[in-house]
Amino acid sequence: MSGTSESAKPVAAALHSSAVEDHAPAEAASAAPAAHTTLAQADHAMRHWTDPAPGPLCVGSTQHLRMFCNMLLQTHNPYKPAVIDWPRLSPEALHRVTSLPIWDIAVQTEGRAAIRVRTFAETVSDPLLRRALEMDGAEEARHKVVLSKLVEAYGIALAPEPDYPPPRDPEWGWLVTGYSECIDSFFAFGLFAAARRSGFFPAELVETFEPVIQEEGRHILFFVNWAAWYRRNLPWWRRPLFALKVARVWAFLVWERIGMARGIDADGVAQDANFTMNGSAALGEAMTPGAMIDLCLAENARRMAGYDARLLRPGTVPRLARLARRFVK
Numbered sequence: 001m002s003g004t005s006e007s008a009k010p011v012a013a014a015l016h017s018s019a020v021e022d023h024a025p026a027e028a029a030s031a032a033p034a035a036h037t038t039l040a041q042a043d044h045a046m047r048h049w050t051d052p053a054p055g056p057l058c059v060g061s062t063q064h065l066r067m068f069c070n071m072l073l074q075t076h077n078p079y080k081p082a083v084i085d086w087p088r089l090s091p092e093a094l095h096r097v098t099s100l101p102i103w104d105i106a107v108q109t110e111g112r113a114a115i116r117v118r119t120f121a122e123t124v125s126d127p128l129l130r131r132a133l134e135m136d137g138a139e140e141a142r143h144k145v146v147l148s149k150l151v152e153a154y155g156i157a158l159a160p161e162p163d164y165p166p167p168r169d170p171e172w173g174w175l176v177t178g179y180s181e182c183i184d185s186f187f188a189f190g191l192f193a194a195a196r197r198s199g200f201f202p203a204e205l206v207e208t209f210e211p212v213i214q215e216e217g218r219h220i221l222f223f224v225n226w227a228a229w230y231r232r233n234l235p236w237w238r239r240p241l242f243a244l245k246v247a248r249v250w251a252f253l254v255w256e257r258i259g260m261a262r263g264i265d266a267d268g269v270a271q272d273a274n275f276t277m278n279g280s281a282a283l284g285e286a287m288t289p290g291a292m293i294d295l296c297l298a299e300n301a302r303r304m305a306g307y308d309a310r311l312l313r314p315g316t317v318p319r320l321a322r323l324a325r326r327f328v329k
């Protein structure tokens, strides 16, 4: 699949309609080509970004902070979920979509991510970093709206939503969201490509989600750079404690995924938080685990390729995947 303007049409339509909805028909007709140009530009801009300042980058420097914050802020795609034109689905496609066991957990994950990122943003005093974190949190909230609109459009019944209280430890909440996105996005990249190839979802529906998936790519790129910058700027005596906290976060995420692999959430409701890790069979694509890992690795590299090469890339999950690849066919 390509990361071109073609790949964002339905969400792009959300931009389009908001661009022309306030005009009379004649004006709207003439505004349409301009709106399409805007869409193409917005889609390209969210996937490509290079800092104009030349020269090598020192991780942990003020220049590094400026670079990863500007990457996030300047690649924001201003689509509006409320006006997304959800494609009509055939009865078979509708059944496939509505029977996936993921919608409750997907909506709730975005709700939790939004409050966790916003809560952490409130603790940050640097204005640029705070602005970038606020945008990250707003994009998570927007993902939740996109999912809610999808659920509504296709008549998917959701369990009642829980409250989303702010985390007691804002840093813990931010680390949990950041590292869990590093795991889930890596597998979602591959699954998304598999769903597109197999035709499990109609192409228009896959395209509708394309910008959301790329946004998660931007989020994990931002997060790993923040983590490296933050670690370097901690006084030496706080670094071991921070390393321990990160290790506890990973342990928590592994525990959470093992628990959810059993298919039962805290309320005893069958859900599948590991869908991103084991969903290729559900998506109707007969792929070996090895081929799936290869696809995830290739998609991960492709989605990160458009951003300044001096920024760090998410490394842990791809490294683990390459290790696992040696043992599976």
Ligand SMILES: [Fe+2]
Pocket: 110, 113, 139, 140, 143, 216
């Ligand atoms: Fe999200």
Ligand SMILES: [Fe+2]
Pocket: 113, 140, 181, 215, 216, 219
């Ligand atoms: Fe995210």
